[in-house]
Amino acid sequence: MTERIGVLCSPLNTTTNVSASSINPNFPIDNMLDEHPKMLFKSNSTSDLTVTATMIAGSECLFIFNTNATSINITSLDFANGEWFAGNEWFAGNEWFAKFPLEIPSEIFESGENNTMGITFNAIESNKSVELVFSNVDHDVINIGILWSGSIEWTNNYMYGMAESQVDYSILKPLSNGATYYKKRDVVRSFSGTVLESPEVMDKMLLDVSRKYGLKSMPWIISDLNDDNRWKIFGRLNEPISTTYNDCKHNELNINIIEVL
Numbered sequence: 001m002t003e004r005i006g007v008l009c010s011p012l013n014t015t016t017n018v019s020a021s022s023i024n025p026n027f028p029i030d031n032m033l034d035e036h037p038k039m040l041f042k043s044n045s046t047s048d049l050t051v052t053a054t055m056i057a058g059s060e061c062l063f064i065f066n067t068n069a070t071s072i073n074i075t076s077l078d079f080a081n082g083e084w085f086a087g088n089e090w091f092a093g094n095e096w097f098a099k100f101p102l103e104i105p106s107e108i109f110e111s112g113e114n115n116t117m118g119i120t121f122n123a124i125e126s127n128k129s130v131e132l133v134f135s136n137v138d139h140d141v142i143n144i145g146i147l148w149s150g151s152i153e154w155t156n157n158y159m160y161g162m163a164e165s166q167v168d169y170s171i172l173k174p175l176s177n178g179a180t181y182y183k184k185r186d187v188v189r190s191f192s193g194t195v196l197e198s199p200e201v202m203d204k205m206l207l208d209v210s211r212k213y214g215l216k217s218m219p220w221i222i223s224d225l226n227d228d229n230r231w232k233i234f235g236r237l238n239e240p241i242s243t244t245y246n247d248c249k250h251n252e253l254n255i256n257i258i259e260v261l
Helices: 029-033 199-213
Strands: 007-009 016-020 049-055 061-065 071-076 089-092 096-099 117-120 128-135 146-150 153-155 163-168 171-174 180-183 187-197 218-223 230-237 242-245 251-259
Touching (some): 049 146, 061 218, 061 230, 117 218, 153 199, 187 230, 199 251
Antiparallel strands (some): 016 049, 049 128, 061 117, 061 146, 071 128, 163 187, 171 180, 187 251, 218 230, 230 251, 242 251
């Protein structure tokens, strides 16, 4: 397997043995292993931060969400050449991506709108360690919302007609004088559409994702049939996946995903 294009999710974070070169005890390492991007891990200095983590056998992705880093160098500690193949993708923000060569390089991450990073790769056959060096151009203390690795489930692209909308959690209450009370809160993105898939993949998405994990938050990579339209979010199903049975070879999966900040 090389490049993965479609609707992709990683239900479980199986990252282990995480350590950091500097730790603020009020914002511990456990904070980057939970499912709340705003519950931050923070360094205790303004220097570059080095994070080392182990990805267990079977892992196929590595994600970082909600970091204030302006660049990240990722290096391999014990990957052998050929275990990550050309065609694997390095995503930054929503607009830019590049391809890996055969060996693991030091690759630069440029912060996007949501300060996120994600790579997919062939499933590793044994536990492997990676080292990530986080930098901030203004020498701010580095923070990280989520560090996530694990296996993935994926389907074909959304068909044409995929919808993106926004959900506003702000508070708006009418007052007795005709004015309103307004409290600004987060606005998140929502993606919905239909995927055409085989019965085998349909069963995996229905049983191994929707029914097994319900509305659990997890990383998603979303793309439609336009090659340039790709999004990478931490989110959850907004409702259980549903299906339409077309024929013995093709079924329509209706997948609605909402962002978690």
